[in-house]
Amino acid sequence: MARIALRGFTGESPRTEPYYLPEQAATVALDAAMRGGSLTPFRANSDPVVVFETNRQTIYLHGAEWLAWNTDADPVPGPVAQDRLYISFANTAPIIRVDGAEYPLHLGRPGAKPTLTRQGTFDADTAELVAYAFTWVTSLGEESGPSPVSAPILWSPGTTITVGSLPATPPAGRLVTQKRIYRSVTSTSGATELFFVAEIPATDVTYIHDIATAPIAEAIPTADFNAAPTNLRGLTGLPNGFMAGFAGKELFFSEPFQPHAWPNKYRQTMNDTIIGLAAFGTVLAVLTTGNPVTLQGMHPDQLTAEKVEQPFPCMSKRGIVDMGYSAVFPSSDGLVSISSQGGQLISDSIWTREQWLALQPTTFIAARIGTFYAFSYIPLGGGARKMAMIDPASPQPTLLPVSDGSSAVYTQISSGNSFILGTDMRSVRRFDNPSSAKRSFTWRSKPFRLPFARSMGAIRVDARAAAGETMTTRIYADGVLRHTTTRINEPVRLPAGEFTDWQIEMTGTATVMQLAMAQSLAELG
Template sequence: MKIQHSAFRGELPILDARLLPENNAQQARNVYLKRGTLKPERAPLNIESLSSVVNPSTLYRYPSGNDGQGFWLTWGMGRNVNVVKSPLANDDFSRVYWTGDGPPKMGGISDITSGTPPYPGSSYRLGIPLPNSGPNASAPSNRAPAGERPTTMLETSYVVTLVSRFGEEGAPSAPSNIIERWDMVSGAPAGGEVQLALPSVPSGSHDIVTKRIYRAESSGVYQYVADVSAATSQYSDSITSAQLGRSLPSVEWDMPDARLQGLTALPGGILAGFFDNTLCLSEAYLPHAWPVAYQLAFKDNIVAIGATSSGLIVATQGQPYLVSGSSPEAMSPMQLDVDQPCLSARSLVDMGEYIIYAGHDGLVAAGGRDARVVTAEVFTREQWQALNPSSMHAYRYDGRYLAFYEGGCMVFTPGEGVEFLDINASGGYYDIAAGTLYLIQGSTISAWGQGDAMTFTWRSRLHEAAPGSAGFSCGKVIASNYPVRLIIWADGNQVMDAEIVSPSMFRLPPGYTLCRDWELEIQGTNEVQSMQIATSPSELV
């Protein structure tokens, strides 16, 4: 008779130790199992101090500047900040946008890296505000008397928009009063121009540099007249009808709601966010413009959102939804059939074709038209709740779902079970360009898997043998290097606790032939390929 393990897998806590599949573990801690071997996970390596940030909680690697090394952006005091890069190709300003730190914000490289760390050094409120009022139109003092005015006079109205240093244009002001004007062409009577008193720029962090003037004539469409500096208060409009430019594009380009959070990038240059029970979408490739007409309301408050290849998953305090469509104005929601609210916004992770988040009964995977609890065969509800899922923050790394909770880290690979790691973190960021997961540990930034090998523990299922048939007398452990520690139990009593120093056969102590229940545990920092015990040397391989 022989007990052998050579294709190691993780824990399935829901099952009794006797009923576990052959190579699943009662305990799998600090071990990397994707190779099928027992390979120790490596501890995170401290790479940078965050001593100047109070209670750091969110991390983002700003990819521009610093000779290609970029800069760390950090936020503290428990804030959950979501950061996205500009959706514009070759953005000259290297802009990023974020929510979770007061009203939604943005900045270019000169703003973000101003001053000394911690960064961002400065920022602007996302979106362009309305002018404080509409413009006021009046006739010039030299206007010809009523009887001398041309029959080609037109009734006109004006609006003003504001434009930032980044070229972002806001929604138009209220329209001016209606006034008559005519083109000052050859032979026209004097005074066809219109004098405009321009509205002032509202206070706030907006970096407004330009006022843009539009005029509507008989067609009722506002068309471009001129750009003037933000400080300009008066303008004389002598632009002819033929010289008018493009139509006003920004009629519905509202500022995002000040409560916006959960900022997420979607394909096609669209940004998404939410507040309360309302999902918000930006204009495509215009991250400052968030039309109210694009908002969608749900029956429950939104907790988190995540983009997948099939659309946007909206996780709420009730059931999740899939929101999909070809453009922001054509998005529609579909409720997914799983009664699992999202317990932690920071637990929601984009896994590619689906997202995973922490629900009441376990981890919920949602993608396409399907959603289900993917850990239903791993944890009971009580076992899952003991991990305090509402405290979880999670990341996708190496095809696995890494969730940090109060007390450690859980690694879930669909179909493989779970492992637990003695690693704590208050936040993290996966840098896809570097292929590295960075963690916030205390007041430092650490790189996942770049430190020393951790001491792992892997304990087998409970093997049941008929009394009298389990006269195990010898064993063998195959490892890349030695020593490794092997512990053997029989009927709950420790049979052996030894340092195995070579691949050679070793002997077990006698006296346990009548024992029924056998368990093997191995610990160490060296990779192990297999372990086995047998009743005779001829059975060992």
């Protein structure tokens, strides 16, 4: 008895010789979504939700507003009460976006050193050395690190100190509205620290400090604050309110809940040039031109680094995707999943290295769509971009090609909706739009080789079809189309003829649960 039964359909595995594929695997699986083991098509994309006037490379939905840039960009919501978006770029300085306006992220320390003069009756017996510094304060509540500390001056009770040489013009375009004045205090142990005494308008050039009316208050909270580097790339949000970014081999971290401040004391230097970052849980994956590195911890000064022993160089920054439990990225040998347990090549069963390199992994642009890693690429030899998907969580991942040629892929975390930027680089459509008609998928089985030539007498396709949905099944024998049927949920007799190789192709919009083909109607089951 010869019988072929298919259920629990899967996608393509180009690496494997078709005859050796598992029974449920496909040699072609275009636009076929595998949901719960059934074979069903993706839906068509929506009409454009936005069309930009000029070309774009990165898209992002911020609330109800579409933002886009004609470069690689990394938008990250700020860990602050106000709605702010922090954005880094491939070749320009990072910015903050607030209420539709954009400002530089860089908030540098004041460069001017204050000068001091003393007024009043001086008592040398009670005198002590004091010094002053100041910071910039913005309307966003940000405060810079301190200026250079003034030369010290002797002060005694009853005298006042005039702090002068303060700049009249604050940094342009950075919403600086105030200066904060700090005075040094030396403890009994000999340690000197700055303490707050006053806040004055940013344009004031002097301040007279009388300790009787403006007593010493809290210690300066921004002593270690440095500005974000102007070449900072790859902004990535982490738990506990801090961000990461990189430049070259250097890794930078912001102060928790202070994304304008990037203390030098948190910097780390990698052995290899950093390509991109991904965060999942309390882990930051640093993907480089050599071995990946994972850092784990809840505060920038408590991060523990561990090098992944396998050399998995990252081939495309835009191909890095946070999958929630791990990060997936294209390496020189295939797709790699990296987690707190290390790195693992997950596409080894899908492509040979030669097949993988033919996808040109340096061209990958990817995003998470549901549980899938969805990627766009330019195949070797050029031509239009193609798109495909892989489920990294599957014990045996397979390839699901999609008939879209996207220039960018993006999923909004809050809604779970996925969008693609068309090859025109201007129009954005929702992918697999729930209210759109179903696409027509094509799924072709492996060739089933029988021990000797047999006649297959009947086929049955169990499918669920709503009004207007169709299914066409084609039966090939020894490489030649032998029969075509559009009937489902009932046995269909096949023409007589004995053949060794049998293959089944289904095309349509219905959902297929299972299929059986046998020598006789009775054997269909």
